[in-house]
Amino acid sequence: MTMPTTGVPTTATTADVEILRTRVAELLAAARRRSQLLTDIDDAELTAQHSPLMSPLVWDLAHVGSQEEIWLVRDVGGREPLRPDIDGLYDAFRHNRASRVHLPLLGPAEARAYVAEVRDKVLDVLAGHPLRGRPLVDHAFAFAMIVQHEQQHDETMLATHQLRRGPAVLDAPAPPPGRPLPREEVLVPAGPSTMGTSSEPWALDNERPAHVVDLPAFVIDTHPVTNGQYMEFVAAGGYRDPRWWSDVGWRHCVEEGLFAPRFWQQDGSGTWYRRRFGRVEPVPADEPAVHVSYHEAEAYAAWAGRRLPTEAEWEKAARYDPVSGRTRRFPWGDTDPTPGHANLGQRHLQPAPVGAYPAGASPLGVHQLIGDVWEWCASDWHPYPGFTAFPYEEYSEVFFGGDYKVLRGGSFATDTTVARATFRNWDHPIRRQIFSGFRTARDARPADLAA
Known part of the structure; x- marks a missing residue:
């Protein structure tokens, strides 16, 4: 049967589910490559607040990992929390953008290590999950939600790049x-x-x-x-x-x-x-x-x-x-x-x-x-x-x-x-x-x- 690119049929076979797992893994990887491109800059630029309208880029990076941990590692995967101590720091409703630069955020190296550790756990969850059973996981919805969340933050981070002063650090044809x-x-x-x-x-x-x-x-x-x-x-x-x-x-x-x-x-x-x-x-x-x-x-x-x-x-x-x-x-x-x-x-x-x-x-x-x-x-x-x-x-x-x-x-x-x-x-x-x-x-x- 023909697999849709954004879901798995209700009558999915084992092969269909494997195709979906592969597709989700590819989308997770693509979102992370973009996040890495946008945060592959000097640490001072990463931790600075380039506009009160936007978060420091390092906040967005760790926030992406925090949401991924909460939804996919803890909820979908049922695994032990990795960093419950930082949940409040990366709660977008608790802290407005202008205030986030003053929080005790993870530094650039720690943030990168954290999101990498979360991703390893997520890929392990993805490999063993049936991707059905309740609305949150049917058709791999929770994984797709996290992909979209990261890509939306990537667009936000790109807007932050447009607001930053200084020489160009991004290029494209x-x-x-x-x-x-x-x-x-x-x-x-x-x-x-x-x-x-x-x-x-x-x-x-x-x-x-x-x-x-x-x-x-x-x-x-x-x-x-x-x-x-x-x-x-x-x-x-x-x-x-x-x-x-x-x-x-x-x-x-x-x-x-x-x-x-x-x-x-x-x-x-x-x-x-x-x-x-x-x-x-x-x-x-x-x-x-x-x-x-x-x-x-x-x-x-x-x-x-x-x-x-x-x-x-x-x-x-x-x-x-x-x-x-x-x-x-x-x-x-x-x-x-x-x-x-x-x-x-x-x-x-x-x-x-x-x-x-x-x-x-x-x-x-x-x-x-x-x-x-x-x-x-x-x-x-x-x-x-x-x-x-x-x-x-x-x-x-x-x-x-x-x-x-x-x-x-x-x-x-x-x-x-x-x-x-x-x-x-x-x-x-x-x-x-x-x-x-x-x-x-x-x-x-x-x-x-x-x-």
Whole structure:
């Protein structure tokens, strides 16, 4: 039988389980290689706090190991704790990011030794576990949860690298070249479509359950808003005109002195430059804009006579096939992402130019929905109808409500194990250190429907 890449069938044979074990081991190893790459720097850089918005990198490293020990060594494996004395130090809810540098954290050498010891125990647990028997372990869910947790922290650590000062310590090849797209926007027809999932074995609780959403017709950009387009907003005085901003957004813009996306600076000739992982370079006009907050995205959309898409609109544009009426796993179909589909996994250290991934387009012709930049949506962060917290409330449930806004699609820093078309991210609308961009939408007009 054909093995899915993200789970094991209910009627799994011994061979299926062995294939799954091998796959999980590979994903654990890939996540750890990335963590090691991001923490293979001078000890002083590893223990420094490069921004109060972020933890010291050494905290993230040991936190990854602590969570892996708690869930896979102790819970799934039923083994004796390795370091119960550090549980509190690496509890993300007990200590905010700004305070973590002052904790008695494990030093770099001790942290590396700890995560290596935990991994050895985990691989031993994986080798002998049947990977079924209760929801936490069915389809190797707990192992996949830990893989996704480490990869999410890797993206967070990459954001910390972007915030650090000093010479570049990371490198990656440039993304593929872009190409012109035939249209700037497309109509998404009215009607029902499925949102969320009840079948992805490694989907997290906030992605569940699948449910039908019936939307009116709308029009959406075929690509994220580019740096070149955003420069027009800046040049038009967008940061000096409160007409385009919400009241709270304008207040934040004034108080923080915002004038352009984070890491942009303009020289005397009017040329915009950006700092990217220790390098200063001209801002490329054809790449999606990145490091913009929700407030900035909302203001740009208003200036352009448009709006941000809702989360439901974004997902329909990404998954709906108007020919078959079916909802796909990804914009391009049901197969997992490959390097030809999307800019993911830190293969490149920047968004790719518009049109760089034609194989990743949706049936409606919407490009780069997965990877490149997280896309702000107009929706607040709420659970789906029928939501059930699993396996712990602190992953999603405690964050519902408040002022959080939804982001979708992943970025160039997001791993393929996380970058599902159903995956939901959220953050405060002021955040700019994350790899966030956006695309715009508008309500359909009679002329759109008649075309």
